[in-house]
Amino acid sequence: MQCRVCGEDGVLPFLDLGKTPLSDALVKPEKLDGHEPRYALEVAFCPSCHIVHILEDVAQEVLFPEDYPYFSSYSDHLLAHARSHAFGLIESRNLGAGSLVVELASNDGYLLQNFVEAGVPVLGIDPAPNQVRIANEKGVPSLCEFFGHELAARLASEGRLADVIIANNVCAHVPDLNGFVAGMKQLLRPGGLITVENPYVRDLIDHREFDTIYHEHLYYHSCTAWLTLAERHGLHLNHVEYFPQLHGGTLRWHLSHDAGQSPELEHYLREEANIGLNRFDYYAGFARRVEALRDQLLTLLQDLRAEGKVIAAYGAAAKGSTMLNYVGLGTDLVEFVVDRNPYKQGLHMPGTHQPILPVEALVERRPDYTLILAWNFKDEIMRQQAVYAEAGGRWIVPLPSPEVIA
Ligand code: DWN
Ligand code: ZN
Numbered sequence: 127m128q129c130r131v132c133g134e135d136g137v138l139p140f141l142d143l144g145k146t147p148l149s150d151a152l153v154k155p156e157k158l159d160g161h162e163p164r165y166a167l168e169v170a171f172c173p174s175c176h177i178v179h180i181l182e183d184v185a186q187e188v189l190f191p192e193d194y195p196y197f198s199s200y201s202d203h204l205l206a207h208a209r210s211h212a213f214g215l216i217e218s219r220n221l222g223a224g225s226l227v228v229e230l231a232s233n234d235g236y237l238l239q240n241f242v243e244a245g246v247p248v249l250g251i252d253p254a255p256n257q258v259r260i261a262n263e264k265g266v267p268s269l270c271e272f273f274g275h276e277l278a279a280r281l282a283s284e285g286r287l288a289d290v291i292i293a294n295n296v297c298a299h300v301p302d303l304n305g306f307v308a309g310m311k312q313l314l315r316p317g318g319l320i321t322v323e324n325p326y327v328r329d330l331i332d333h334r335e336f337d338t339i340y341h342e343h344l345y346y347h348s349c350t351a352w353l354t355l356a357e358r359h360g361l362h363l364n365h366v367e368y369f370p371q372l373h374g375g376t377l378r379w380h381l382s383h384d385a386g387q388s389p390e391l392e393h394y395l396r397e398e399a400n401i402g403l404n405r406f407d408y409y410a411g412f413a414r415r416v417e418a419l420r421d422q423l424l425t426l427l428q429d430l431r432a433e434g435k436v437i438a439a440y441g442a443a444a445k446g447s448t449m450l451n452y453v454g455l456g457t458d459l460v461e462f463v464v465d466r467n468p469y470k471q472g473l474h475m476p477g478t479h480q481p482i483l484p485v486e487a488l489v490e491r492r493p494d495y496t497l498i499l500a501w502n503f504k505d506e507i508m509r510q511q512a513v514y515a516e517a518g519g520r521w522i523v524p525l526p527s528p529e530v531i532a
Contacts, residue, residue, distance in 0.1 A: 132175035140409040143167040146451045147476035149340035149444035175354045176404045178346035194254045195469045198236040203506045212240035221246045228288040230273045231296035235261030278309035287315040294323040298343040307359045320381040329375025333526040336416045337445040349394040366391045373502045420453045423528040427459045438493035439463045441500025442470045442482045450478040488514045497522045
């Protein structure tokens with residue numbers, strides 16, 4: 127089998143999650159009896175360029191339809207992270223009225239709005255029409271397009287080169303990752319900076335974050351893989367920062383036209399070599415560890431149900447869909463899911479079909495236990511829903527090991 131990124135033969139599969147529905151394909155009530163397509167979901171490691179990627183291809187129009195339900199602005203933690211990123215860049219790069227910041231996958235303008243507030247010109251690029259409409263309504267100029275080297279060439283020919291390019295949580299999603307990175311190189315002004323954020327494959331493996339694997343996420347990233355990827359397109363990987371609390375562990379890579387590696391980057395590259403992240407052995411035992419988690423969680427919930435307890439879930443997240451479907455948590459075990467995104471409310475989870483209700487349902491219906499599917503925001507969620515816990519409700523955090531929090 128060929129690697130999606132370097133094209134070499136010999137990628138090594140290490141986890142098969144079976145056939146699952148698309149994670150963000152939330153089901154309308156009138157479609158509950160209809161046919162729901164399922165797609166194989168298998169992950170592999172490339173020993174040549176060290177990227178981890180899934181093997182299946184689902185067309186982009188199917189993965190990201192007009193009514194794609196993910197909006198970035200429903201987490202206070204993410205908004206605070208974005209704000210501090212923006213203001214950090216404004217200061218460190220001395221950005222002002224003559225600068226241009228371009229964000230790829232700018233969603234609803236959750237990040238760029240901070241630059242707009244500071245008077246720094248921006249351009250958002252995102253293929254999701256509802257998100258782009260909301261961004262434009264907020265005063266964040268945004269284009270509804272997929273980014274790649276063609277769009278980069280067009281912008282460059284109009285003289286719109288970027289001082290800063292930000293690509294957060296998008297490099298997992300683009301089928302033509304090479305074209306995407308080449309586009310960033312083309313769009314970056316001399317002396318400019320690219321920052322790329324993505325969950326760290328090391329955290330995925332070490333903390334059993336298997337549910338972050340779904341068809342939208344084609345790639346799972348490391349510093350080692352980015353070093354090769356950047357070099358292939360004439361960019362330099364200069365620096366890395368780590369955010370352990372974001373999406374289960376996120377790295378932010380800094381790239382530019384100029385050579386030079388920070389001590390932090392050197393440290394991460396050394397560390398990845400030491401733990402063997404660049405070798406198949408690191409991934410080989412993952413499937414067994416994921417199966418063990420599945421069995422533990424299923425048994426825990428089955429035992430609670432046998433005692434007559436009512437169980438709900440928090441977060442109609444894409445990762446929640448992988449969790450429910452892979453573990454086999456139907457409505458007999460988990461009755462309903464709550465989410466604060468109104469675009470998701472009134473719909474049903476893919477495959478397992480729990481109804482998605484407003485978060486107030488937790489206090490109104492008082493399930494005995496609530497499984498936190500959006501475990502990446504568990505602290506924020508538990509703080510927000512303190513009334514539920516005070517009334518006797520208990521939380522279940524599914525990973526790294528299923529845990530009941532009193
Ligand atoms: O890459 C991707 C990541 C970054 O975001 C996408 N392909 C899709 C998405 O993945 P996800 O759906 O697993 O992301 P989240 O952000 O972990 O989803 C959290 C869900 O929980 C959202 O539906 C919002 C919801 N939520 C809520 O209802 N109340 C979240 C918080 C923090 C809350 O307080
Ligand atoms: Zn490869």
